[in-house]
Amino acid sequence: MTPAPAPAAARRAVVVDDEVALATLVGGYLERDGFAVTLCHDGAQAVDVVREVRPDVVVLDLGLPGVDGVEVCRRLRTFTDCYVVMLTARAEEVDTLIGLSVGADDYVTKPFSPRELMARVGVLLRRPRQSTAVPPAGPPPLQVGALRVDVGARETHLDGRRVELTRTEFDILAALASRPGVVLSRRALIDAVWGPGWVGDDHLVDVHVLHVRQKLGDTAKEQRFVRTVRGVGYRIGPGE
CATH class of the missing domain: 3.40.50.2300 (Response regulator)
Structure with a gap:
């Protein structure tokens, strides 16, 4: 074609x-x-x-x-x-x-x-896209220990080093970091990232969380930044 x-x-x-x-x-x-x-x-x-x-x-x-x-x-x-x-x-x-x-x-x-x-x-x-234009002033960056999540610039830094996340990975991390102490179910994360009209397998979230952890140097055992709450979902960790 x-x-x-x-x-x-x-x-x-x-x-x-x-x-x-x-x-x-x-x-x-x-x-x-x-x-x-x-x-x-x-x-x-x-x-x-x-x-x-x-x-x-x-x-x-x-x-x-x-x-x-x-x-x-x-x-x-x-x-x-x-x-x-x-x-x-x-x-x-x-x-x-x-x-x-x-x-x-x-x-x-x-x-x-x-x-x-x-x-x-x-x-x-329909999800936000990074732009080369100067963005309007956004919320202040989110800080989790040595992890900095800048929602306005859509950038993530760990110990001052930029972490390259895909758009989906960034959106999941930002959704968690913006709600410290709150456990988000898979469905809540899908609604926040893909939108409430999305239809599919909720375990899609697990795969993206796994990839975020890998890029932040975490494992399923050592969960400094994204913690699993068994049977419920995920929440942001303390970064330690």
């Missing part, structure tokens, strides 16, 4: 799937929703395409031949924070966990309704 030239302000999407018919179908729905769409059917090529197109969202098949979706997503996260929605034909939780642990923002299991996929994309794009 070669879309007609789009206005400079048009949203851009890249669809990566080796099933040409499915990629074309998804691309058609995205185009009807106002996206300039680029299709790609090869994982290795997808990285170069995304680097060139600089999309707002990538719809990425997990089961690509050769360089699979997990590795593609891992490479994308070295240079872009665009939203990534992973498509998988395998419903086993391990596939979802692996895909999300490398920076995917959401996942959809095949077979799926294109309208469901578009609804997921719409939810992601």
Whole structure:
């Protein structure tokens, strides 16, 4: 699919799937929703395409031949924070966990309704995006021990060193840090980050929390910053 030239302000999407018919179908729905769409059917090529197109969202098949979706997503996260929605034909939780642990923002299991996929994309794009413009004065940065979460600048620093979080990871950490002492359930975090209209597996939150912990140097045993409250959810720790 070669879309007609789009206005400079048009949203851009890249669809990566080796099933040409499915990629074309998804691309058609995205185009009807106002996206300039680029299709790609090869994982290795997808990285170069995304680097060139600089999309707002990538719809990425997990089961690509050769360089699979997990590795593609891992490479994308070295240079872009665009939203990534992973498509998988395998419903086993391990596939979802692996895909999300490398920076995917959401996942959809095949077979799926294109309208469901578009609804997921719409939810992601309604979330705040980092801008190069000078932002209005925001709330003061949140401090948790040596961890500094600047919601206005959407930046996280630990011991003065910047921690690179995906948008979803940052939003979860900010939601917890802004409510010290409060335990947030998975559903409460989904409502705060994805919005109350989101439909899917609440355990999506667990994967993103795991990745946040890894980037902050925490483990499930040593929970300085994000603590699990068993059977309830998560709360921000004291940072010690």
